[in-house]
Amino acid sequence: MITVTATQKVKPGKEAELNKLMARLEADIRANEPGCLRFDYVRSDADPSLRLVYEQYRDREALEYHQRSVYLREFIPHLLECLEEPPQVTTYGDVAATSVPPSFFHIGMVVPDLDKAVARYSDVLGIEFTEPHTYEIPRLEDPYPHPFKLTCVFSRTEPPYYELIQAEGEGIVSAAQAGKILYYGLSETDMAGRLEKLRAQNVGIDALFRPSAGATPFAIITAPDLLGARLEYVGVDDVLEIEEWVRTGRHPG
Template identity: 55%
Template sequence: MTITATARQLVKPGTEARLDALMAGLERNIRAHEPGCLRFDYVISEDRPGERLVIEEYADEAALEAHKHTPYLAEFIPQLLQCLLEPPILETFRPAADKAPLPESCFHVGVVVPDLAEAVELYSQWFGIEFTEPATFEIPYLEQGGRGGPGRMTAAFSRTAYPQYELIQADGDGITSLEHAGKVLYYGVWENDMEGRLKKLEAADISVDAYFRPGPGETPFALITGPDLQGVRIEYVDTADRPAMDEWVNTGRYPGLSGR
């Protein structure tokens, strides 16, 4: 059951710019570290310019409680109060009737492209969207066609809501080779039980084209199926990678990696 929280702010004259900067920083932290926060809006009243409203939506009670105990919120609150005439007015709302949340679908669409820079420019123009800086990922053990070894992948993500575009630089002779360019390579979904997913794929006789593993024989942190679902491949990505992926999309730069 989703929970909506609001905070009404009365701004101290002369602190508007500082407050807006503080709120922007808080939003970046939330989007980078709190996948349970489904919505964060910071709006200004048209009738009362000194009044602002924060609207947040959380997936459940646990997500809201986790937000309340984040270290960056504890650091933020004293600075916020310096910018307000009085403490913010907080309210919490819950649905009037219980409704099961809709399940998530794919979170991105992977497309192999001959030239990543050209593709980013083209997609940006056609769809009016921005992309992250490209990042090159060194894969400890990439297993394809019964063979395995170190691999790499260079990609950029659209800075959009789900589903995002993942543009992948064509490379090598495997799953991201030029042979697969010019069409959707896969639909990416989150997976919180990779061992269980492997068993389900095996039971359903669905092939796997590529395993991304920490080392030989280890549980993959991502995998790409064969085109067995009516010609469609699925990429399963471990949910442990979600905070970093969300930060990449929200900030434009993958944490800990240099853009290339």
């Protein structure tokens, strides 16, 4: 994790303008940077002209994305007009960090009406969702093989994301699966190895998503043998694609 602080000394009379600038920057970050895990803007009790920005980023790549963003570049000249001097920026790396295994990165839920579900979740949870995208699945085995179109959205939040899936057909994402968590989604670097291991561990398989018959699956949905719910394993390349989709709001494909 990367931590960044920026100390600001505000010019007299520029407080309101600076507050608006910072609020706009925060909104841009939250809309475009899932890799920014924390963004706080605070004021000194002893000296109201002294402000501190406290930011945390998932990794160096997330910080570099922030630093290259167009909105940050446009923000800086206006910021400098509001300050007595350039902000004092300091970057910190972890000294002691506990290494823990990765957990699931999204939760999949089937919904009867995708548009209504997005509106409902957005209202209740106070979050935004990506634009819908329809995946053309060449071969879905659930259990019988067939081509399939899967339409879904992802929440524009920190992981784990909410994935809402339009109910379709009679199989794994049918309307019968609505009203509950369908699966917990995990990233996988070796899909063929994972499928072999699941079978060796006697974990049931409810669905396989393949590009063609006999090909390595790009997604695996287990039976609800663990945690009382299914697990979905997703190839790491597709996870990166999802993260870009979450970041921009539009599917990159």
